[in-house]
Amino acid sequence: MAFAKPQATLRSATGIPTGRLAVWWLLASEVVIFGGVLGSYLMHRLGHPEWAEAASHTNTWIGAFNTLVLLTSSFTAVLAHQAAEKGDGKKAAGFLVLTMGGALTFLCVKSYEWTVEILEGFTIQSNTFWSFYYTAAGLHALHVIAGAIIMGIVAADAYRGRELQRVELIGIYWHFVDVVWIFLFPLLYIAK
């Protein structure tokens, strides 16, 4: 596209490239968003022993498998960054496509999981545990979807050798989504 680059993009007053600064800044706000949801969940969970019954219906194996998927996609995302640092846009794009495959797998597994649970009668309105469950995992899934879409755009550019610095930026965001899941997994699937 034929936009002139905004001047801010070329500046780096903090010593951090502007794009990376923006991603960190975004993540600082995400910490508060996810921290708020997870912190509220944790406090309610500790105050409500009866949630153990609802929590016992979540499927640990599905949660563990999705953790494996996200950890693996983080690995391919960092390999994409490594390739981009070496100036190999094609290879970086390849690793980003693999990462998007991870996102897709994660979402398919999640769809299956939610379908089973909803058909069993556990909906977002069943009780407060399930409200938290669908809200926290749903908000996370939206981040997965957004990340995968942006990754597609970055990969398309990287394949042509353009804007290679963005490979790192989408990677940092993606690792954050991974970190959120690392905490969601024990909170929703293991603490029974």
Add this chain to the structure above:
Amino acid sequence: MAEHHDEHGQHDAHDVNYKKIYFTLLGLLVVSVVGPFFGILWVTLVTAFGIAVVKATLVIQNFMHLRWEKRIMKWVLTTSVVLMALFMAGVSADVLNHEGNNWENIAAQAAVERGLAAMAGEVVVVEEEVEPVEAGFNPPSTFNLVCGSCHGAAGDGTGAAGLALNPRPANFTDPAFWATRDMARIVNVITNGAASVGGSPLMVGWSASFTPEQIQELADYVATFRPGA
């Protein structure tokens, strides 16, 4: 942790063995799944949550490269985490406890009681229907707690939460109110909500929270606001 500053704000190739970090993460995942099977509380806490912190740290430091980032960014992120902790510290006393010296969270206590009874019901003999919470019920204080937020502690319809409502919450001290009401209707509205008689849906029914006797007592208390009562 060795910090390495480069002058251009760009990363050079980092000295990280990504494959090794990845396999460490997978190993930790296995531990965090297996640990809770022992059913020992502290083992579960350490393997599930302790290891989550370790995994997150590995990802943040090595994949997100935060260890090589400028210090300002570490402080910004730390600030977010500290604000989170402050939020939790501030509200935890009210969320984790269901009663204090001068207050009681009746809804939360009832939820725990119902839930635990339902759990027990699965294993042991089916318990009798769970009673609505009796503890702490007395008409004036329950009115202040449950009704007063909109209707006002003095029953004059000026509670803080009701000021912006349309239609306004009923004013029990207004003779015009009593011209069209009798006790049966008041009991009915408290039980089934005002929408059942064509009133505001924001005045919900309370049959799930109080027994018919308690609702009658509340209605009697409302009648004490009637001018000349």
